[in-house]
Amino acid sequence: MANNNxxxxxxxxxxxxxxxxxxxxxxxxxxxxxxxxxxxxxxxxGYLHRGxxxxxxxxxxxxxxxxxxxLDYMAGMSNNxxxxxxxxxxxxxxxxxxxKYIRVVAAELSRIAGHLLCVGAWGLDLGxxxxxxxAFREREMVLDLFEMICGARMTHNYLRVGGVRYDLQxxxxxxxxxxxxxxxxxxxxxxxLLTENRIWLKRNxxxxxxxxxxxxNLGLSGPILRSSGVKWDIRKDEPxxxxxxxxxxxPTGENGDCFDRYIVRMEEMRQAAKIIKQALxxxxxxxxxxxxxxxxxxxxxxxxxxxxxxxNHFKLISHGFKVPKGEAYASIESPKxxxxxxxxxxxxxxxxxxxxxxxxxxxxxxxxxxxxxxxxADVIAVVSSLDPVFGEADK
Amino acid sequence: xxxxxxxxxxxxxxxRFAPFILDTLISRxxxxxxxxxxxxxxxxxxxxxxxxxxxxxxxxxxxTDYFPQKPRFEVVYHLYSIPKxxxxxxxxxxxxxxxxxxxxxxxSSADWAERETYDMFGIRFDGxxxxxxxxxxxxxxxxxxxxxYPLKGYKDQYNPYGEEKK
Numbered sequence: 332m333a334n335n336n337x338x339x340x341x342x343x344x345x346x347x348x349x350x351x352x353x354x355x356x357x358x359x360x361x362x363x364x365x366x367x368x369x370x371x372x373x374x375x376x377g378y379l380h381r382g383x384x385x386x387x388x389x390x391x392x393x394x395x396x397x398x399x400x401x402l403d404y405m406a407g408m409s410n411n412x413x414x415x416x417x418x419x420x421x422x423x424x425x426x427x428x429x430x431k432y433i434r435v436v437a438a439e440l441s442r443i444a445g446h447l448l449c450v451g452a453w454g455l456d457l458g459x460x461x462x463x464x465x466a467f468r469e470r471e472m473v474l475d476l477f478e479m480i481c482g483a484r485m486t487h488n489y490l491r492v493g494g495v496r497y498d499l500q501x502x503x504x505x506x507x508x509x510x511x512x513x514x515x516x517x518x519x520x521x522x523x524l525l526t527e528n529r530i531w532l533k534r535n536x537x538x539x540x541x542x543x544x545x546x547x548n549l550g551l552s553g554p555i556l557r558s559s560g561v562k563w564d565i566r567k568d569e570p571x572x573x574x575x576x577x578x579x580x581x582p583t584g585e586n587g588d589c590f591d592r593y594i595v596r597m598e599e600m601r602q603a604a605k606i607i608k609q610a611l612x613x614x615x616x617x618x619x620x621x622x623x624x625x626x627x628x629x630x631x632x633x634x635x636x637x638x639x640x641x642x643n644h645f646k647l648i649s650h651g652f653k654v655p656k657g658e659a660y661a662s663i664e665s666p667k668x669x670x671x672x673x674x675x676x677x678x679x680x681x682x683x684x685x686x687x688x689x690x691x692x693x694x695x696x697x698x699x700x701x702x703x704x705x706x707x708a709d710v711i712a713v714v715s716s717l718d719p720v721f722g723e724a725d726k
Numbered sequence: 727x728x729x730x731x732x733x734x735x736x737x738x739x740x741x742r743f744a745p746f747i748l749d750t751l752i753s754r755x756x757x758x759x760x761x762x763x764x765x766x767x768x769x770x771x772x773x774x775x776x777x778x779x780x781x782x783x784x785x786x787x788x789x790t791d792y793f794p795q796k797p798r799f800e801v802v803y804h805l806y807s808i809p810k811x812x813x814x815x816x817x818x819x820x821x822x823x824x825x826x827x828x829x830x831x832x833x834s835s836a837d838w839a840e841r842e843t844y845d846m847f848g849i850r851f852d853g854x855x856x857x858x859x860x861x862x863x864x865x866x867x868x869x870x871x872x873x874x875y876p877l878k879g880y881k882d883q884y885n886p887y888g889e890e891k892k
Contacts, residue, residue, distance in 0.1 A: 550835025
């Protein structure tokens, strides 16, 4: 029998990921542990680094839009939006009213898609697999709507500088309203499975707590910051597009723990559905793009029948458009937080510098303070509640 | 709301730090102060603590390479005020090899942002507790976002399509 004096707890370093299923992609966590307790958690990222910013410097302005889809690939429309808004700010373009409403619908749908995946995968990580299957059922409906808008389900490339690629189809409105009416009922189903579930509560309540002050200091944004009680939402505080015309609430939490982050995301989906409903009822008639042939591609129909349009199309695709010298920063409230694009233009057809302020990257810094002195199992809940997407965090 | 030269973000900062502000640019509703490197910490502390400005959120730190211009680099700070809802941009111009004071003592969010800037441009931040590469492997040579770094990288055993090293 071992002598009691020989039983000592040694500190070990555990590598979690980058192939661990609960790390939501290629997150590599180095966990210094004393027994089951975390002494320090150090995220090691960069496995998916593709040099998106370097690529941007070598592309024409319009060619970079599809690359933004591959940042936060759970919510491609939001990324498109932030990028084209920055370019439009440099060009001084104000898009048409109709385009603004379409963009709101697209961005809010992608918020729902992003949050559904977050909650679903979170449930799976903590042993509630049903929620994942349900969430994917609804996510599938959002993807069908995306397919109706632009023909693509994940990498949309839908928004373009000066408007949107295609106008909404007549049948879209009805389909979309059907979905936003259905969503709150379905969310109730998830809540029935999770909100009062003892395991869910035990593993999320009081786990990964971060105070409002620390959250601001760490630069957290989006649902994570709001669940710490800070009411900051760019849609309300610096309204872009037409968000100031809709009635919606900004849900906030009190404790700043994983459970509050779950509650905030669920409520945000309801609010997003509310916004889409209002947007669809107010959407005016008009053109989906501004009338600027030097920036906006002619409609597909014209290219096939009109020589001038064909020439214009060829010229725009091969030479791009010049953007006035200067710099601009545009940020939006993406599902993950403040997504910003800072573009420096030297007056040519290619951006001189593009900096992506990726919310997932900044939010990941919170892992270490959130996990400190907690158990290993809590790390899973914390990572899920931060909802990092590595396309964006690693750029 | 249009931002003009009489905004408190311009007036108050200029009043207090006039000798350290090299230039102020207002364009597209964005205010940019080009400041002297040595005054960065003082200005940031003031911006964060002043009751009228309250720029308590450091959104981003980034670099821009203007090679072959001199000075070569620009370090850009994006600040935001959650209570006051306004934004401000600070800029510093530095030469290759020069270092910049780190803001980690004021905002923890500067930690990763500065590491990223170091990783991509090789700009060093004095006083940073853990200034290591963040995206690239630790033994990587060169700084990918510099303008003289080739798009396809340098040729080696893993990268047959890269450029030859000069």
